[in-house]
Structure formats: structure tokens, C-alpha cells
Amino acid sequence: MAVQRETTVGILRIPLDSISHRWAAFGLAAHAVLTLAGLGWSIQHEVTAGGHETAHDLGNAIGLGLLWSFGVATATVVTTAEVLDTIMVIAHFVGRRMKAEGQAEGLAEGLAKGRAEGKAEAAAEMNARVNQLLEAHPELQDTLEPLLIHDEKSGEG
Secondary structure, three states: OOOOEEEEEOOEEEEEOOOOHHHHHHHHHHHHHHHHHHHHHHHHHHHHHOOOOOHHHHHHHHHHHHHHHHHHHHHHHHHHHHHHHHHHHHHHHHHHHHHHHHHHHHHHHHHHHHHHHHHHHHHHHHHHHHHHHHHHOHHHOOOOOOOOOOEOOOOEO
16 A cells, blocks of 8 residues: 655645656646647637637637646546556566565575585595595405495486
């Protein structure tokens, strides 16, 4: 759940839940541009194709066009901000999951490598001890069987 904070841009207080205050001015600018573009289109459309009988009807039609363009601009800016916020949240969780999977994979590889190295070291140490024993007591040569040590790489043992 996002913590809602407020930031001041000019004289306006804008409630923001996840947008950096550095980006809020761009949202206001985009809203202003979209509203003015919609108002410009509304004026052009009503003057050229409106067919209004009085200036009052023309003014009402342009005012309605201004309200529509303001609403569309607001919806566009808010929707864009929320989509970007959602993308950032998804990217955060995907990144965390990928990091955890990478750590688990690295740990598994490290453990497997460590076990194999440990078994090889243990086998070499055991063989060295058996050889020392055989050098010290050559009479045991025929009584000792070769060590059966599992080798993961060759599959022997």
C-alpha cells in the first residue's frame, strides 16, 4: 500500500502516491497542453461547423468543449501516471524475484562445487594415509582392498 504524500507545485497542492515531485511539473504541463489543444479544437469546430444562432449559444458550446477537454486531459495524465507507477512496481518485484533466483542458483552451484571438491580432497587424504600405512607395513599389501570412493564426474565408485 502506497503512502500518500502531498507536494506543492506553484500554488497547487497535488496529492501524489508514488510520483516524484520532479515529475509533477511535467504532469501539470501535459495537462495544460492537452486542455489548451482541446479548447483550440473546440473553438475551431464550433465556429466553423457549429451553426449556432447567437453568440451565447456559441459561448456555451465552447465552454462545454473546454470542460470536455479538461476532463479528457485529466483522465489522460492520471492514467499515464498510474500506468507508469504500475510498471515501476512490477519491475521492482520482477527484479527482486530475479535477484533471489540468481542467488539461489549461485548458492546451489557453489554447494555442489564445494561438495565435489571436499570429496576429492577427502579421497586424496584417505589414499595418502593408506599409502603411508602400506609403506610402514608392507605385509598388509595383500590384505587391504583398494578404496572404493565415488567419483561424481566419471560415475565410478
